[in-house]
Amino acid sequence: MRLGLAVALFAGALAAGSAASAASSTPQWRSVPLTGYASRSALMVDGTQATYHRFDATRALSFSVKGPKRLKVLTRLVIPNSREKDSYSVSVVRDGVVVQTRDFDTVPAERAFYVVLDSVRPGVVRRLYIDVPTGRHSYELRAGGLARVDARVFASSSGDAPQAGIAPRGGAPVEVLLSGGKELAYHVLSAVAPIVVDVVGPTTVRVNTRLLFDLGATKRESYAIGVSEAGGHEVLYRIEAGPSTSVLCRDRSDVVPGALRHISMEVGEGSHALVFRLAEPPAGRVALSFNIPRGDVRDAP
Numbered sequence: 001m002r003l004g005l006a007v008a009l010f011a012g013a014l015a016a017g018s019a020a021s022a023a024s025s026t027p028q029w030r031s032v033p034l035t036g037y038a039s040r041s042a043l044m045v046d047g048t049q050a051t052y053h054r055f056d057a058t059r060a061l062s063f064s065v066k067g068p069k070r071l072k073v074l075t076r077l078v079i080p081n082s083r084e085k086d087s088y089s090v091s092v093v094r095d096g097v098v099v100q101t102r103d104f105d106t107v108p109a110e111r112a113f114y115v116v117l118d119s120v121r122p123g124v125v126r127r128l129y130i131d132v133p134t135g136r137h138s139y140e141l142r143a144g145g146l147a148r149v150d151a152r153v154f155a156s157s158s159g160d161a162p163q164a165g166i167a168p169r170g171g172a173p174v175e176v177l178l179s180g181g182k183e184l185a186y187h188v189l190s191a192v193a194p195i196v197v198d199v200v201g202p203t204t205v206r207v208n209t210r211l212l213f214d215l216g217a218t219k220r221e222s223y224a225i226g227v228s229e230a231g232g233h234e235v236l237y238r239i240e241a242g243p244s245t246s247v248l249c250r251d252r253s254d255v256v257p258g259a260l261r262h263i264s265m266e267v268g269e270g271s272h273a274l275v276f277r278l279a280e281p282p283a284g285r286v287a288l289s290f291n292i293p294r295g296d297v298r299d300a301p
Helices: 019-024
Strands: 008-011 029-031 039-045 048-055 061-080 086-094 097-106 112-114 120-122 126-143 149-156 163-166 174-179 182-190 195-214 221-229 235-241 247-249 255-257 261-280 285-293
Touching (some): 048 126, 061 097, 112 120, 126 149, 195 221
Antiparallel strands (some): 061 120, 061 126, 086 126, 174 247, 195 285
């Protein structure tokens, strides 16, 4: 299983839109002004020209950002024409300290090329995300070894990446919840009916979870969701919540949705089939919805 180690469980009643409303929202990404880089690179991507900024191990791409905020970095390795595949790493330095290093495998892009002909080709876009803490921070991006990397840096104006809902494989029962005048589509997970979600990484999968209580329940209860990939090692998430006082089931009066809880997990590069299983309680049911950053739905130029 290639779920990353950077996994977080969040509590709180944050607003969660349905898959339909999330899909209709417009991403609010804006370019981040840079304070230093090696050079500019002009690329044609599907007929559109885009400007990237180059960095390597000795000449960093640098910028300053005020948080809290989420950044998205599009990277393309500069690949010699003699190579059909390659690998590289990118280190993120915040205020002089390395806080993140990502390794990527890549191949030459089929629909992108440099405007100025050269003996190199741009690699397929590989993304990384940076969560900026509160306050103003200075950042540097550095490539490992002899790699040269072209990059574009964007910040989400809302602080979090705009989300797009993703649906699991067919067959999962749907429960429509009513919250603040909105209808929210969730998929029902039970101990006998796991849910499988197909996702292409690298990306962050955010899962909204609500335990379904019997009508009249007042006590908090704990439940556990297991997540695995293709029969691999299962990661167990233990969650506790009480009945919600503001959310209802649209089509049922015998159950009450629990308070909203979140699971957030990083998945690596490539295609993944994530299997979600209700581990505890064995007789319970949980409503889930799945989201990824909208910028990961398709590669940007």
